[in-house]
Amino acid sequence: MAINFDKALGVHQHTLGVRSQRAEVLSSNIANADTPQYKARDIDFNKALAAASRQQNGLQMVKSHNKHFDLKALSQQTPGYRIPTQPDTGDGNTVDMQQEQSAFMQNTLEYQMSLGFLDSRFKGLKKAIRGE
Numbered sequence: 001m002a003i004n005f006d007k008a009l010g011v012h013q014h015t016l017g018v019r020s021q022r023a024e025v026l027s028s029n030i031a032n033a034d035t036p037q038y039k040a041r042d043i044d045f046n047k048a049l050a051a052a053s054r055q056q057n058g059l060q061m062v063k064s065h066n067k068h069f070d071l072k073a074l075s076q077q078t079p080g081y082r083i084p085t086q087p088d089t090g091d092g093n094t095v096d097m098q099q100e101q102s103a104f105m106q107n108t109l110e111y112q113m114s115l116g117f118l119d120s121r122f123k124g125l126k127k128a129i130r131g132e
Helices: 005-009 012-031 045-061 071-075 097-130
Strands: none
Touching: 012 045, 012 097
């Protein structure tokens, strides 16, 4: 019997791609904190994950349908501009360093958590293959 990795790994495989892309966007915001007219960007993780989950469930239910979206494409969400939480300082930059650093740290912790979930899934698969 073949192993279906989509079923075995669940949505965790897709969360890593979204979290990795979000880390790049947040680090770009931090790097451009002093750039005039730079607009802070972010990826809506919940929206990206919901889209991937819907499509993954759709692919499992109806595999022969030709209008399915590519899950890899769904994990490459286009960053949107963040609504500023602070008044404009006069240079048009909307980066709030405290907010960016907090979001980056939270994203990093969630990325590590997703890696932990995947690690436990792979350990379970190895035990199943060995017959333990």
